[in-house]
Amino acid sequence: MSFDGLLTRAMTNELADILIGGRINKIHQPYQNEMIIVIRANGKNHKLIISAHPSYARIQLTNEQHENPQEPSMFCMLLRKHLEGYFIENIYQAGLDRVMIIEIKGRNEIGDISYKQLFVEIMGRHSNIVLVDKEKNMIIDSIKHVPSFINSYRTILPGQEYVFPPKQDKTNPLHLTEDEIVRKLDFNSGKMDKQLVENFSGLSPLLAKEIVHRAGLANRTTIPKAMMDIMQDISTYNNCPTIIQTANKEAFYFIPITFLNGETKSFSTISEMLDRFYFGKAERDRVKQQGHDLERFIKNEREKNETKIVKLKATLTEAQESDRFQLYGELLTANLHLVKRGMSEIEVINYYDENASIVKIILDPRKTPSGNAQSYFSKYQKAKTALVIVQEQIEKAQEELKYFDNLLQQMESASPKDIEEIRMELAEEGYIRLKQKRGTKAKVQKITLETYTASDGTEILVGKNNKQNDYLTNKVAAKDEIWLHTKDIPGSHVVIRSKNPSAETIVEAANLAAYYSKAKESSSVPVDYTKVRFVKKPNGAKPGFVIYEQQQTVYVTPDADKVLEMKK
Numbered sequence: 021m022s023f024d025g026l027l028t029r030a031m032t033n034e035l036a037d038i039l040i041g042g043r044i045n046k047i048h049q050p051y052q053n054e055m056i057i058v059i060r061a062n063g064k065n066h067k068l069i070i071s072a073h074p075s076y077a078r079i080q081l082t083n084e085q086h087e088n089p090q091e092p093s094m095f096c097m098l099l100r101k102h103l104e105g106y107f108i109e110n111i112y113q114a115g116l117d118r119v120m121i122i123e124i125k126g127r128n129e130i131g132d133i134s135y136k137q138l139f140v141e142i143m144g145r146h147s148n149i150v151l152v153d154k155e156k157n158m159i160i161d162s163i164k165h166v167p168s169f170i171n172s173y174r175t176i177l178p179g180q181e182y183v184f185p186p187k188q189d190k191t192n193p194l195h196l197t198e199d200e201i202v203r204k205l206d207f208n209s210g211k212m213d214k215q216l217v218e219n220f221s222g223l224s225p226l227l228a229k230e231i232v233h234r235a236g237l238a239n240r241t242t243i244p245k246a247m248m249d250i251m252q253d254i255s256t257y258n259n260c261p262t263i264i265q266t267a268n269k270e271a272f273y274f275i276p277i278t279f280l281n282g283e284t285k286s287f288s289t290i291s292e293m294l295d296r297f298y299f300g301k302a303e304r305d306r307v308k309q310q311g312h313d314l315e316r317f318i319k320n321e322r323e324k325n326e327t328k329i330v331k332l333k334a335t336l337t338e339a340q341e342s343d344r345f346q347l348y349g350e351l352l353t354a355n356l357h358l359v360k361r362g363m364s365e366i367e368v369i370n371y372y373d374e375n376a377s378i379v380k381i382i383l384d385p386r387k388t389p390s391g392n393a394q395s396y397f398s399k400y401q402k403a404k405t406a407l408v409i410v411q412e413q414i415e416k417a418q419e420e421l422k423y424f425d426n427l428l429q430q431m432e433s434a435s436p437k438d439i440e441e442i443r444m445e446l447a448e449e450g451y452i453r454l455k456q457k458r459g460t461k462a463k464v465q466k467i468t469l470e471t472y473t474a475s476d477g478t479e480i481l482v483g484k485n486n487k488q489n490d491y492l493t494n495k496v497a498a499k500d501e502i503w504l505h506t507k508d509i510p511g512s513h514v515v516i517r518s519k520n521p522s523a524e525t526i527v528e529a530a531n532l533a534a535y536y537s538k539a540k541e542s543s544s545v546p547v548d549y550t551k552v553r554f555v556k557k558p559n560g561a562k563p564g565f566v567i568y569e570q571q572q573t574v575y576v577t578p579d580a581d582k583v584l585e586m587k588k
Contacts, residue, residue, distance in 0.1 A: 022272050023078055023142055025116035025222030026254055030274045031079060031290050032120050033257055036111040038066060038081065044103050044124070049096035050086035051306055051436075053163060055149060057099075059108065070140050070149055072163050076302040077147035079120055079140050081291040084299070085587075087437050098161050102136055102151060114184060116192055116222030118142040123154070136160075141185065152182045190221035194255045198244035205243065212238050216247070226273060233279035250275065261293035262286050272297045285581065299584050303435055311439040315431050317452065322424040325417045332417065336410045342403030347372065348381050349396035352389065359389035422510070423562045429510040429538040430485045441467070441487045445563055467491045472532060472586040474525040479517040480586070482532055486564030489513040490557070493566060499553040502526065504533045505566075507546035507573060511537025513564070515552065527576060528586060535578040543577040 042061025049055050053072040058065055069082045092100070106126030113120055122138040135154035141147055150162040159180045166176035174183040191204060204219045205212070212235075213228040231250060235242035252258075253275055263272045266282035274290050287293040308315075347370070352359060355368045362385045370379045383392045430442060447454045469492055470482040481496065483489035493503060493513050502516040504526075514533040516525060530547035539545040548571040555568040 022224060022226050023118065024224035024227065025113075025118055026227065027224075027274050027290070028118045028120060028142060029113050029116060029222065030254070030257065030259055032111055032113045034290050035068070035079070035081070035120075038062070039068065039108050040111060042066070042108050044106050044108070047096060047099045047104060048086070048088045049093050050088050053147075054086075054302075055096070055099065055163070056082075056086055057103075061108075070138075071302070072141075072147040072149050073302060073305070074145035074147065075305065076298055077142045077144065078294055078298070079142065080294045081289075082295055084295060087435065095161055095163050099151060102134075102160060103138070106134075106136065115187075116194075117185065117187075119185065137182075139182065143185065146185075148176060150176060150182060157182050188221065190219060193220040193222065193247065194251050196248070196251075198248060201244040201247055202240050207238075207240055207243075212243060226271060226277065230273075230277050230279055259290065260286055261288075261290045263293060263297055270297065296581065296584060299580065300433075304432075306436055307431070307434050307439055310436050311431060311434065311442075314439060314443055314446075315428070317446075318424050318427045318431065321451065322421060322428065325420045325424065329414060329417045329421070332410050332414045335406065336414065339403045339406040339410055342400050342407065345396045345400035345403055348379075349393050349400060351379060352381060352393035352396065356389045356393070359383070359392065361385070361388055419562065423565075425538070426486070426510040426564060430512075432538075432540070433484055433512075433536050435484070437468075438485050438488075442485050445485070445487055449563070469496070470587075472583075474516075474521070474528045474586065476522055476525060478521055478525050480525075480529050480532060481515045481517065482536055483513040483564075484536060486562075489564040493552065493555055494557060497552040499551065501552050502529070502549055503552045503555050503568070504529050504547055504549040505568075506533055506537040506539055507548045509537050509539050509545070511539070513566075527574060528582065530574045530576045531579055531582055532586070534576050535580065535583050537578075540578050544575045545578065546573050546575055548573050 039059050039061050042059040044057055045060050045065070046058040047055065048058075053074075055070045057068045057070065059068055060066075067082050068079070069084075070079045071077050103124055103126075106124045108122060109125045110123040111120065112123075118141065120140040120142070122140070124136040124138060126134055126136075128134040137152040137154045139148075139150040139152060141150070148162055148164045148166070151160045152158065153160055159176060159178055159182050161178050162176050164176065166174070168175045173186055191200075193201075205215050209215070213225060213232045216228040216231060217223050217225055227250070231243065231247050232238055234250070235246035259274045260276050261272070261274045262276050263270060263285045264277055264280045264282045265285075266280055271277065271280060272293055274293070276284070285296070287296065351368050351370065352366075354371070355366070358368065359366055363383050364385050365380055365382050367378050367380050370377050384395065387395065427442060430438070434442065443452070443454070446452045467488055469488055470484055472480040472482065474480055481492055483492040489512065492515055497503065497515040498519075500519040502518065502521055504514040504516070505511060511533055514529050514536075516529045518525070521529070526549060530549065533547045534540070534545040537545065548568070550568050550571040554570045555566050557566050
């Protein structure tokens, strides 16, 4: 992972500069493995996110907004009890390991001075957040419990002694000479990047590959020199946090990575870089876990409607033969004298055809001549009725298909809160039943909208699901404000809170509409905009569905950086 020991060192320095001496004001646990600690330092509130997520473990300052649960977890309440009102005395790293220690001092409930330590272990799926009584070196609690039968070396449970993760026999690379580097490597074995990771602490495979790349032809002279040049920048905190977007993936590091070919974007701090890198990623993972059953249901319903449309179209093809059934009935009636009971077919002249062609008519041997004629007239009436009914059913199924396509798009950009609103909508529409505990009433959820700010300060609102879209367009927006939506593409309703927005604001709002649409990964996305007064919801229409007129169209390419900037 990119969050290696050297990046941990740089992040430790970044946080220490800002947070030491700060007071812990609030603690929240918005998600199972993540804590938000609000710290007042240097006259400002800073939000510190600490994540023990198996894929997105990290510690950083953040500007992202997080929804807090109505009831805090036990671990969150324990941290509040032990840390709120306390001051941060020190922040340091354990060697070059991915372990950061936050030293905290305050007065306990009886007024005595108390010292606590918050150990942040950033180690992939083994990541953890551990609160320790410093004087006793005793674990008070942790966000993840690790009993002895899982890890015999170190038990992470309340009341146990805190033991550091096992040390690896590696050398600190920051203050080595070229000769010392040479002695650690076997230049005859190859795989220099793996050797660097195995022998030197704090190095990720990403940084090891960068060292080898900068060395060019890897040998005893080039590898040590390239490594020392990089370590010189790292040791003096000559940081340049950068995200590299390649064709296959995104990577980040706190110094430039030159071996990856792709678009790069630099940031002023590591925290800003991580905010951008993890923008939406961790949220998507949480949504996937929380809304997995919902997404599967929507996909199944969509597939059902696709299959239904295929079958209905086959039925429609049969129904379109109604004219042929009418013709057979009339020709049989005109030729009843030629038809005998027990016949299975008959050939007659089609007197409707100017060429007097011969028509073969299949008969039911069990029926009388007139009975066969009446059978075709009956088929004609059924087919004629089916034409209308089947066409209506096809249109209804196509509407359902669009509806579920729209829901799938909303699932892609949904937050955990949005998921629950989509679930509620499906229940209200009669697709699912919500489980409700006995004796409890369903709580009416207050609808909140995503708020963004244009370059000129104009407020822009975005609905991320149908409930929000209906609320935004029909309840919140004023008639002369500007409404936007991707043209013929499932997406969000967007409203500019202005009657006469600038051209730049319209483009920025269109970027939001394109970003929160099915065309998020496309370029030159058409976005329609018009006044809210020209947007109407037809009677009986599905949630979120509207028709509009007097629109103009602007073309934009969705830009996640711009979305994040407008969110701040």
